[in-house]
Every structure is written in C-alpha cells, then in structure tokens.
Amino acid sequence: QLQFVESGGGLVQPGGSLRLSCAASGFTLGDYAIGWFRQAPGVEREGVSCISSDGGSTRYTGAVKGRFTISRDNAKNTVYLQMNSLRLEDTAVYYCAPDFLDCIATMSRTPYEYDDWGQGTQVTVSS
Numbered sequence: 001q002l003q004f005v006e007s008g009g010g011l012v013q014p015g016g017s018l019r020l021s022c023a024a025s026g027f028t029l030g031d032y033a034i035g036w037f038r039q040a041p042g043v044e045r046e047g048v049s050c051i052s053s054d055g056g057s058t059r060y061t062g063a064v065k066g067r068f069t070i071s072r073d074n075a076k077n078t079v080y081l082q083m084n085s086l087r088l089e090d091t092a093v094y095y096c097a098p099d100f101l102d103c104i105a106t107m108s109r110t111p112y113e114y115d116d117w118g119q120g121t122q123v124t125v126s127s
Helices: none
Strands: 004-007 010-012 018-024 033-039 046-051 058-060 068-073 078-083 092-099 121-125
Touching: 004 092, 018 033, 018 092, 018 121, 033 078, 046 068, 046 078, 058 068
Parallel strands: 010 121
Antiparallel strands: 004 018, 018 078, 033 046, 033 092, 046 058, 068 078, 092 121
C-alpha cells in the first residue's frame, strides 16, 4: 500500500511563503506522478498542482498558477510545493497523492476518486 507523509504547513501572513513536502514511505516515489490537493472546511477537495514521475511536466490550477511551484527530488523520495504570495483563500489542509493518470486526475474538475489519503498538513493564511 502506498504511504505518503505531508509536512511543512503552518501559520503565515498574507503575502508570505511556505514550502510543503510530500515524502514516500516504503516505496519509490519516482514511479508515480504526484498531485497536491487541498480541502477547506465545507468544500470538496480540489487538485492544485501535479508533477510527472520524472519531473519533466508540471501543472497548476488557475487559482495558484504563478504563485506555487511544484518540484521533486526522486533521490530524496520527496515532492515539494513552494507556495509564495499566499492569500487568505489558500487556507486549507494540503494533501499529496499518486496520480495514476499522469496528472489528468489531479487537474480534473471532478473530485479525485482516491481512498488512501494521509493526514495532510494545515496551511493557515491570516493577518
């Protein structure tokens, strides 16, 4: 079974930055495209970014494009999400998950049908 651990969240002021990490446990992260998702209270989980297994292709939802950067270091078995110019509406729990459809599932406007979510990491943007 795939195991992911998210970290790096916290409290930040508007305009600030955070870097989230997604680490693999017990398997090779580089075998998969990886998506970052977020969920705020009362709303559905949404995909925000995705990176191909080799790091050669990245995708972003319009709400974060130009502010967030996804990257990966397969030697460290880790995927990152650098978040700059954070806004109040970025407040959510952030999760990572494998995307078995080469990022198509992550960027779909319908919820990702995945059933093994981790605990996520809380990002709170507040002044």
